Amino acid sequence: MQVITDQVYRFSKDNAACATAEPGEVLVFKTLDCFSNRITDETVTMASLDYGYDVANPAAGPVFVNGAKPGDVLVVDILSIDVADEGTIATDDHCGPLFEGMPYATKKVRIEEGFAVFNDLRFPIDPMIGVIGTAPSGDDVIDGYIGSHGGNMDNKLITAGARLFFPVRVEGALLQMGDVHAAMGDSEICGTGIEIPASITVRIALIKDFELNWPVLETKDKWYVNACAPEYHEACRNAARELHRLLMRATGWSAPDTYMYMSVQCDLEINQGCKPCAVEMSLRFGAPKHPGIKPLIDIDKLL
Numbered sequence: 402m403q404v405i406t407d408q409v410y411r412f413s414k415d416n417a418a419c420a421t422a423e424p425g426e427v428l429v430f431k432t433l434d435c436f437s438n439r440i441t442d443e444t445v446t447m448a449s450l451d452y453g454y455d456v457a458n459p460a461a462g463p464v465f466v467n468g469a470k471p472g473d474v475l476v477v478d479i480l481s482i483d484v485a486d487e488g489t490i491a492t493d494d495h496c497g498p499l500f501e502g503m504p505y506a507t508k509k510v511r512i513e514e515g516f517a518v519f520n521d522l523r524f525p526i527d528p529m530i531g532v533i534g535t536a537p538s539g540d541d542v543i544d545g546y547i548g549s550h551g552g553n554m555d556n557k558l559i560t561a562g563a564r565l566f567f568p569v570r571v572e573g574a575l576l577q578m579g580d581v582h583a584a585m586g587d588s589e590i591c592g593t594g595i596e597i598p599a600s601i602t603v604r605i606a607l608i609k610d611f612e613l614n615w616p617v618l619e620t621k622d623k624w625y626v627n628a629c630a631p632e633y634h635e636a637c638r639n640a641a642r643e644l645h646r647l648l649m650r651a652t653g654w655s656a657p658d659t660y661m662y663m664s665v666q667c668d669l670e671i672n673q674g675c676k677p678c679a680v681e682m683s684l685r686f687g688a689p690k691h692p693g694i695k696p697l698i699d700i701d702k703l704l
Contacts, residue, residue: 404429408437408459408579412534412550413541414571418465421573424607427480430461432579434596435531435545440489446505447493458544458553460532462577466605469574474613475535476606476700477565477576482528486512488583488597496592497675503591510583510595517584517595524584530559530601531580531594534616538570544579547629547673547683551616554627554683555594555673557585564619566608566698576605588674608703615643617698618685624697625685627672633682637669640686647697648688663688 405428407419422428434440435458439450469475490508494500511518517526532544534551547553551567559565567574578601585594618625626647628640644667649659663686672683688697 402427402429404431405461405464406431408433408461409463409577410456410459411541411543412536412552414536414538416463416575418463418573418575421465421467422605423467424605427604428464430578430601432461432581432599432601433459434489434598435580436596438598440507443507443509446507447491448505458532458580460544460577460579463575465573465575469569469607470572471570472610473569474608474611475567475569475574475576476608478604479561479563480602480604481561482581483600484512484528484581484583485598488512488595490593490595492591496678497590512583526583527560528599529557529582529585530578531555531582533578535567535569536571536575545680547681549615553680555589556618556627556685557587558618558620566613566617568613588671590675592675592678606704611703622690623687625687627685629681629683631681636682636684640684644686644688651695651697
């Protein structure tokens, strides 16, 4: 089993692959926290930390997947996420609706037997991957940002047991991931979850010649299109268009029928919305798995 330890700070078609893998292979990605493990204790805050977006959110990788060509889809099954025994939460001067007047602060959070210890509270952790994706075919995208390739989606549902589908835009796909959170609420309101080093175990697969414009997440009971844009209404439109297209393909329904079904059965949820942070609005639009509707991406038939 290959263990990926190299770290990069941007998604790029020019990144040199640190490993090569075959479809069906299981890989382990060893990740740093989003601060590159540089916040050693609570006396270190983001006021004194060099935290430009070009040195934050390191991702392990990238991995070149043999056989992956533009127009294919890379499938990533999250098998497990094992986190360290301490994580970090921090505030800065530009993230979230309450940033004005909020002092810089750092909190170290112990992880004990699957629980986070926050002041006098203990609550269960649910480790998730904040940054994951493939290389874009155009300009580089810093790991802290998001796009149709994936990136800093900060979707709290990207946990063990989830399956992800990414558009392949460059030969080899160039898969990378990092920015694990032991726990995070939808919107990540102050700009950080419980940021923590981790070991991520995944299995990869490849679907040939399948149109996919945005990353798709499959959970136990839903299909989610993940999309982004500078503002909410644009991000909503991007996600809605792709979900609408995939649903029409699966059901054979007309455009109006599919639109109406989305209005009564599909849910729009916020991944990250910590404006005025420069990162774009990240959201997910989910359709329930229904026995009367074919899988949006039928991996068993397509592999």
